[in-house]
Amino acid sequence: MKRIESQLDIGSADFLANVAHNRKLAFELRERQHQARQVRPQRDMQRLARQNKLFIRERLDHLLDPGTPFLELSTLAAGMAYEGEVPGAGIVSGIGIVCGREVIIHADDASVKGGAWYPLSIKKIIRTLDIAIENRLPVIHLCDSAGGFLPLQSTLFADRHYAGRIFRNQSILSKMGVPQVALVLGHCTAGGAYVPALSDYNVIVRGSGAIFLGGPPLVKAATGEEVTVEELGGADMHTRVSGVADYPAGSELEAIAIARDIVAQFRRPQKTAIEWQEPEAPVYDPVELYGVIPRDIKVQFDMREVIARMVDGSRFHEYQPAYGGTLVCGFAHLWGYKIGILANNGVLFNDSTLKGAHFMQLCNQNRTPMVFLQNITGYMVGREYERAGITKDGAKMIMAVSGSAVPKFTVICNGSFGAGNYGMSGRAFDPRFLFMWPQSQISVMGADQAANVLTDIKLRQLARAGRALSAAEIAAIRDPVLEDYKRESSAYYSTSELWDDGILDPTDTRNALGMALSASMNAPIEDPHYGVFRM
Amino acid sequence: MSGHMFTLDEIAHAVWLSRAGKAYLLHAGDAAIGVDLQALGPQDFQLHIDGRIVPVVVAVEGDVVHVHMQGAAHSLRYSDALTRLSHQGQGVGADSVPAPMPGTVVAVHAAAGAEVRRGEALLVMESMKLETSIGAPRDGVIKTVHVELGRSFERGALLVTLEPASGGAT
Numbered sequence: 107m108k109r110i111e112s113q114l115d116i117g118s119a120d121f122l123a124n125v126a127h128n129r130k131l132a133f134e135l136r137e138r139q140h141q142a143r144q145v146r147p148q149r150d151m152q153r154l155a156r157q158n159k160l161f162i163r164e165r166l167d168h169l170l171d172p173g174t175p176f177l178e179l180s181t182l183a184a185g186m187a188y189e190g191e192v193p194g195a196g197i198v199s200g201i202g203i204v205c206g207r208e209v210i211i212h213a214d215d216a217s218v219k220g221g222a223w224y225p226l227s228i229k230k231i232i233r234t235l236d237i238a239i240e241n242r243l244p245v246i247h248l249c250d251s252a253g254g255f256l257p258l259q260s261t262l263f264a265d266r267h268y269a270g271r272i273f274r275n276q277s278i279l280s281k282m283g284v285p286q287v288a289l290v291l292g293h294c295t296a297g298g299a300y301v302p303a304l305s306d307y308n309v310i311v312r313g314s315g316a317i318f319l320g321g322p323p324l325v326k327a328a329t330g331e332e333v334t335v336e337e338l339g340g341a342d343m344h345t346r347v348s349g350v351a352d353y354p355a356g357s358e359l360e361a362i363a364i365a366r367d368i369v370a371q372f373r374r375p376q377k378t379a380i381e382w383q384e385p386e387a388p389v390y391d392p393v394e395l396y397g398v399i400p401r402d403i404k405v406q407f408d409m410r411e412v413i414a415r416m417v418d419g420s421r422f423h424e425y426q427p428a429y430g431g432t433l434v435c436g437f438a439h440l441w442g443y444k445i446g447i448l449a450n451n452g453v454l455f456n457d458s459t460l461k462g463a464h465f466m467q468l469c470n471q472n473r474t475p476m477v478f479l480q481n482i483t484g485y486m487v488g489r490e491y492e493r494a495g496i497t498k499d500g501a502k503m504i505m506a507v508s509g510s511a512v513p514k515f516t517v518i519c520n521g522s523f524g525a526g527n528y529g530m531s532g533r534a535f536d537p538r539f540l541f542m543w544p545q546s547q548i549s550v551m552g553a554d555q556a557a558n559v560l561t562d563i564k565l566r567q568l569a570r571a572g573r574a575l576s577a578a579e580i581a582a583i584r585d586p587v588l589e590d591y592k593r594e595s596s597a598y599y600s601t602s603e604l605w606d607d608g609i610l611d612p613t614d615t616r617n618a619l620g621m622a623l624s625a626s627m628n629a630p631i632e633d634p635h636y637g638v639f640r641m
Numbered sequence: 642m643s644g645h646m647f648t649l650d651e652i653a654h655a656v657w658l659s660r661a662g663k664a665y666l667l668h669a670g671d672a673a674i675g676v677d678l679q680a681l682g683p684q685d686f687q688l689h690i691d692g693r694i695v696p697v698v699v700a701v702e703g704d705v706v707h708v709h710m711q712g713a714a715h716s717l718r719y720s721d722a723l724t725r726l727s728h729q730g731q732g733v734g735a736d737s738v739p740a741p742m743p744g745t746v747v748a749v750h751a752a753a754g755a756e757v758r759r760g761e762a763l764l765v766m767e768s769m770k771l772e773t774s775i776g777a778p779r780d781g782v783i784k785t786v787h788v789e790l791g792r793s794f795e796r797g798a799l800l801v802t803l804e805p806a807s808g809g810a811t
Contacts, residue, residue: 107723108721108723108724108727109721109724113760389703402772404767404770404771404772405771405772405774406771406772406773406774431741452741452742452771452773453742453768453769453771455742483769483770483771484769486742486769487769488743490743490796521770523770552770554770555770
């Protein structure tokens with residue numbers, strides 16, 4: 107496999123200006139992550155201490171194997187919702203190692219609104235369990251939630267992907283033979299009670315843990331019965347009498363130790379065998395990615411420069427190097443795993459689109475997981491391209507990406523606009539994981555174009571009414587549209603809404619993909635089959 | 642048989658290993674020599690070569706293998722066939738630069754008479770919300786720049802022409 111020869115001058119003024127710009131973005135990302143993970147109002151931390159509870163990050167430190175990596179997902183979920191008052195959507199999700207086993211963790215963060223489930227909290231839990239289902243990852247639930255956030259109940263309770271889906275997903279996992287352990291570290295009330303009940307194993311902490319369909323105040327209101335928390339749903343009642351819980355623990359630390367010992371009993375999974383070789387660091391330092399990504403999202407860059415800083419030995423076997431140049435396709439190894447890469451190097455034309463559909467079929471045929479590196483403004487428009495059937499070629503690409511059986515991994519490196527997002531394995535096409543880089547933008551079309559379209563419509567309506575507008579009046583219509591549009595197409599908005607699994611510092615991408623690949627190999631790869639390709 | 646190519650003290654050697662029982666045969670030129678390498682430690686080996694046993698110390702650094710044996714140090718550089726052969730017989734780049742897609746010129750860096758290196762930006766075009774830099778197809782001298790700032794063009798339109806290459810090589 108040939109080594110990519112970088113064409114970049116890493117001492118050039120342009121490169122260095124990119125480095126300064128992208129380092130700043132990475133710093134800002136880390137700062138926001140730190141806030142979401144660690145910084146809480148003092149009164150919330152004092153309440154935890156009073157209740158004899160550990161902060162969620164301490165719980166994780168005790169649960170995970172020391173010195174092993176933790177791939178935290180959607181750290182900045184809900185970052186732009188609920189006035190920023192629900193960091194991480196009040197949930198920690200991530201893939202880590204417990205007693206040598208890869209597991210995925212769903213943990214309620216009681217330091218955020220008492221662990222109440224907001225609509226985005228529920229979306230994050232369901233996504234966590236979807237990842238468990240797709241990759242057959244055992245789940246550890248750290249339960250400490252006040253229950254659904256009642257003022258928003260109409261957007262979290264009844265619909266297909268609202269709270270009920272959590273319990274449906276738990277049942278599906280059990281049916282698939284994927285084990286789950288729940289730790290009851292606080293009150294699990296109403297729907298929340300089903301999380302431990304639907305887990306194969308659960309551990310409950312005496313004193314602070316409790317499980318019931320209705321808590322003491324609700325019982326009193328409903329039947330007049332007066333009952334204490336311990337009597338109604340405490341550790342001893344449930345582990346001795348009801349059988350709702352399995353293991354009593356005297357403290358959180360004991361509960362975590364019991365959970366670790368439960369995980370140690372799990373059968374180790376037989377990983378799917380894909381091509382693998384000894385890993386090798388990239389020859390080009392991933393830190394140079396800061397200099398590769400242009401400061402202006404409109405400026406095109408060669409995605410081979412990104413690949414060179416991501417894959418083993420910077421080696422890349424490029425497929426059809428002379429055909430359809432705006433989509434770079436080829437094979438490489440990443441942390442030893444053989445992967446097929448599809449990377450945008452410009453607008454998708456008929457030829458690059460066909461090449462993409464063809465290459466995806468090759469990867470499926472030889473069981474090679476696919477990595478999509480997106481920087482795409484869309485498929486080419488114009489008479490020449492419509493006559494050549496750009497729409498049916500785009501349809502072939504979508505058919506291929508939808509029918510693919512090998513795991514897909516998507517990284518939005520810069521732009522993700524229009525149908526290009528679809529053909530390149532956007533969220534709707536079930537990539538196992540989808541990550542974004544901090545500068546990325548994602549929307550149905552570019553912000554300027556959308557603002558112009560919306561302004562034009564308004565102007566024409568007014569023109570029909572016989573009114574013409576001054577430049578200032580036009581700006582007054584256009585500017586707010588543009589501002590909203592820009593905000594809602596930012597990576598931070600995307601990750602707030604869980605359109606992705608998190609924003610990555612570009613230099614972390616290699617490691618994140620390595621862990622994602624490893625996790626995905628817990629599930630077998632089915633035979634590919636597709637629908638009808640419009641020829 | 643082209644074999645694996647190593648450079649030792651600036652001399653290129655084409656060699657190949659083939660199986661011979663539990664060890665190997667090293668093919669170099671017309672010679673075939675029995676060889677085997679047994680690990681004693683991470684970097685210490687016993688080299689069995691042509692019936693003799695020689696202790697060697699080996700360190701691999703990317704494509705370079707440092708070997709210390711019999712009181713002398715050698716550096717072998719491995720050259721990948723794909724890379725080596727792709728630099729041979731490379732065709733002369735084209736004289737003309739056509740537009741890869743319809744678009745508009747947003748910056749012109751090239752001027753007639755200027756010398757350019759392969760890959761150097763000649764102009765920047767915008768199409769589909771993207772700014773794409775158009776580079777020189779080869780080293781050469783610019784003959785004509787056919788477009789000016791702000792000009793729109795169709796796919797295939799001639800953007801820049803280079804002076805014909807002299808002597809066929811670049």
